Amino acid sequence: MKITGYCAIAVVLATACNSGPEHDREALMDPQTCAECHPQHFRQWQGSMHAYAAEDPVFRAMNARGQRETNGELGDFCVRCHAPLATALGLTEDGLNLDEVPRHLQGVTCYFCHNVSEIAGTHNNPLVLAMDTTMRGGISDPVPTTAHGAAYSSLLDGGKLESGAMCGTCHDIVTPAGVHLERTFAEWQASFYSDPDPDDPSEPYFYAQTCNACHLPGSTGPIADAPDVRADRRLHDHKMVGVDRAITDFPNAELGAQLRAEQDEAIATARITALCASLCVSGDAGNYQAHVWLHNEGAGHAWPSGAAADRRAWLELNAYTMDSVVYQTGVVGPGEPVAELDDPDLWLIRDRTFDENGDEAHMFWDVRDYESSLLPVPDDVGGDATTWQYRSYGFVADIVDRVEMSVHLRAIGFDVLQDLVDSGDLDPALLDAFVTDSVPGAELRWEPDIAEPSLMYGSCVVTAPGCQAPGLFDE
Ligand code: HEC
Numbered sequence: 333m334k335i336t337g338y339c340a341i342a343v344v345l346a347t348a349c350n351s352g353p354e355h356d357r358e359a360l361m362d363p364q365t366c367a368e369c370h371p372q373h374f375r376q377w378q379g380s381m382h383a384y385a386a387e388d389p390v391f392r393a394m395n396a397r398g399q400r401e402t403n404g405e406l407g408d409f410c411v412r413c414h415a416p417l418a419t420a421l422g423l424t425e426d427g428l429n430l431d432e433v434p435r436h437l438q439g440v441t442c443y444f445c446h447n448v449s450e451i452a453g454t455h456n457n458p459l460v461l462a463m464d465t466t467m468r469g470g471i472s473d474p475v476p477t478t479a480h481g482a483a484y485s486s487l488l489d490g491g492k493l494e495s496g497a498m499c500g501t502c503h504d505i506v507t508p509a510g511v512h513l514e515r516t517f518a519e520w521q522a523s524f525y526s527d528p529d530p531d532d533p534s535e536p537y538f539y540a541q542t543c544n545a546c547h548l549p550g551s552t553g554p555i556a557d558a559p560d561v562r563a564d565r566r567l568h569d570h571k572m573v574g575v576d577r578a579i580t581d582f583p584n585a586e587l588g589a590q591l592r593a594e595q596d597e598a599i600a601t602a603r604i605t606a607l608c609a610s611l612c613v614s615g616d617a618g619n620y621q622a623h624v625w626l627h628n629e630g631a632g633h634a635w636p637s638g639a640a641a642d643r644r645a646w647l648e649l650n651a652y653t654m655d656s657v658v659y660q661t662g663v664v665g666p667g668e669p670v671a672e673l674d675d676p677d678l679w680l681i682r683d684r685t686f687d688e689n690g691d692e693a694h695m696f697w698d699v700r701d702y703e704s705s706l707l708p709v710p711d712d713v714g715g716d717a718t719t720w721q722y723r724s725y726g727f728v729a730d731i732v733d734r735v736e737m738s739v740h741l742r743a744i745g746f747d748v749l750q751d752l753v754d755s756g757d758l759d760p761a762l763l764d765a766f767v768t769d770s771v772p773g774a775e776l777r778w779e780p781d782i783a784e785p786s787l788m789y790g791s792c793v794v795t796a797p798g799c800q801a802p803g804l805f806d807e
């Protein structure tokens with residue numbers, strides 16, 4: 333590790349780094365301290381799920397229920413990731429007293445990420461903090477500041493594959509019962525995204541894409557409002573979006589809506605290239621078939637990933653003669669739990685979780701097994717063709733002149749939320765705050781005039797050039 337600034341001196345003198353900076357450790361643990369010089373990072377973080385992690389009412393509800401149903405055996409299992417700094421400081425042991433913990437120590441904070449010095453495991457947040465006043469980052473020649481020591485760390489440098497472990501070991505959950513419930517890190521590690529480029533490791537193309545490369549998109553500009561800083565730094569966006577959003581006004585009524593709008597925009601941008609789809613229609617003499625292929629095109633792990641037991645993604649498809657529907661699947665009414673839909677053809681993309689009796693279970697601590705239907709990530713670049721997922725839908729109609737499909741995504745299924753409402757842990761008024769998105773890379777409309785004839789599947793449409801499923805057309 334290359335160490336610069338105060339710490340270079342401090343290390344030479346073999347003394348602690350915290351003798352120099354004007355802010356003491358306690359002040360550096362407050363994100364508000366950083367806002368003074370890093371206002372953009374602060375604002376982006378403030379709207380992120382990292383800032384919201386311990387405030388999230390669904391988290392609070394689930395943790396409270398878990399503590400009750402396990403007689404406290406859950407312990408710090410949940411808070412060690414959702415309020416890692418407060419847990420490390422011993423301010424909470426079970427997350428039930430979060431209202432008494434100062435808010436600036438809750439959530440995944442600036443200090444927590446920027447003070448990591450070691451990774452001692454592969455899941456359940458094994459990150460070790462230095463507990464000093466040095467902020468680690470991806471810059472090897474930081475301009476000295478009196479605010480804090482600054483040091484380069486490959487664990488935060490998106491150009492280095494080991495940075496995947498800094499994010500990944502918190503984004504990978506093995507429950508106390510030993511179930512590998514959230515696998516984002518394991519999925520990324522098994523994919524080609526975590527492999528060095530075999531042709532030229534110094535100029536990776538396709539290969540070697542870290543979490544940072546996709547989730548902290550860079551722009552150029554000064555990274556601090558401070559004297560003598562350079563204008564040609566890489567500035568990394570800290571919104572770190574995925575699927576979830578704040579469902580209450582956070583951090584307050586004035587800012588909440590603005591931050592959510594910024595978050596929504598970032599989610600929409602990140603999602604544009606997430607999926608690819610192809611849709612073909614074949615048949616005659618009244619018997620038709622719609623053929624659908626979906627492909628995880630842009631995620632460096634499964635789609636969806638992580639909290640996939642709570643996510644609900646599904647295909648909606650409608651076939652028409654003139655304006656009447658002749659076939660449909662995946663049509664869900666407002667507030668209706670898609671998982672409970674009476675629809676034998678439904679293509680539901682998620683993890684299904686089961687308890688010790690093999691019954692469906694929603695809560696971490698009840699889960700003993702799972703079944704996964706996520707869109708997989710290829711393990712090597714050439715393996716792309718094998719990860720397309722296919723379904724076909726047969727129906728009878730005199731003539732079909734239009735077929736429309738889309739993939740919908742909800743952060744948390746209504747069945748899971750209702751379960752928390754029924755146990756008295758979640759306020760039912762919050763249910764309305766959850767939205768259903770439609771994924772642009774999977775929105776398609778087939779009509780005979782716009783579809784292209786294919787080798788085996790009638791005629792086809794695809795969502796973007798390069799989004800044709802293998803074997804559709806003569807290559
Ligand atoms: C008084 C101003 C000031 C405050 C307050 C401040 N910083 Fe900095 N920070 C700087 C300056 C200046 C740099 C160096 C900028 C450069 O080299 O372009 C920097 C650099 C950094 C780096 C890059 C380190 C590296 O080598 O990669 C990180 C990370 C960082 N700050 C995080 C924080 C965090 C987190 C806080 C709050 C706990 C904080 N800063 C508070 C001024 C400040």
Ligand code: HEC
Pocket residue numbers: 363366367370373374375377378382440441442443445446469470471488489490491544548555566567568569570
């Ligand atoms: C979830 C972890 C995480 C949190 C929380 C976080 N950061 Fe960062 N931050 C990073 C990573 C990773 C990088 C380096 C990205 C790279 O170089 O690839 C970074 C880079 C930086 C840098 C260097 C400039 C740049 O954009 O690369 C500054 C300054 C910084 N962060 C400040 C902050 C402040 C201030 C907060 C809180 C308001 C914060 N960070 C919260 C992970 C985090």
Ligand code: HEC
Pocket residue numbers: 381382384385386388391412413414416440444445457459498499500502503543544547548572573574575576577
């Ligand atoms: C201390 C553990 C921890 C670390 C380290 C961490 N995260 Fe997270 N991250 C979380 C938690 C907890 C949430 C979810 C909070 C919630 O929804 O209540 C989250 C949420 C996210 C989300 C949003 C997910 C969604 O569906 O909305 C993304 C994206 C993300 N993290 C990426 C990263 C990246 C990239 C890094 C590394 C720079 C990182 N995380 C480091 C714990 C962590």
Ligand code: HEC
Pocket residue numbers: 496499500503516517520525541542543544545546547573574575602603605606630631632633635636637638639640643
């Ligand atoms: C090649 C780009 C890429 C890489 C590499 C990548 N991601 Fe993602 N990630 C995405 C995309 C795209 C999405 C999906 C956005 C959507 O459709 O909502 C996503 C979604 C997520 C989500 C939300 C998942 C969900 O469905 O709940 C989390 C959390 C996340 N990523 C964390 C990580 C972590 C941690 C790493 C590194 C171990 C990582 N990502 C690596 C592109 C990437």
Ligand code: HEC
Pocket residue numbers: 388390391392394395398406409410411412413414455456457501502503504505574575576637638639640642643696697743744
């Ligand atoms: C190893 C770290 C870790 C542990 C342990 C952990 N979480 Fe999380 N949690 C995360 C991450 C990371 C995300 C974001 C995942 C994603 O978006 O895919 C998350 C997301 C969530 C969410 C919001 C997203 C959703 O749809 O579910 C809730 C609620 C939640 N966790 C509750 C809990 C509860 C309750 C526990 C304890 C039983 C717990 N978590 C334990 C890291 C953790």
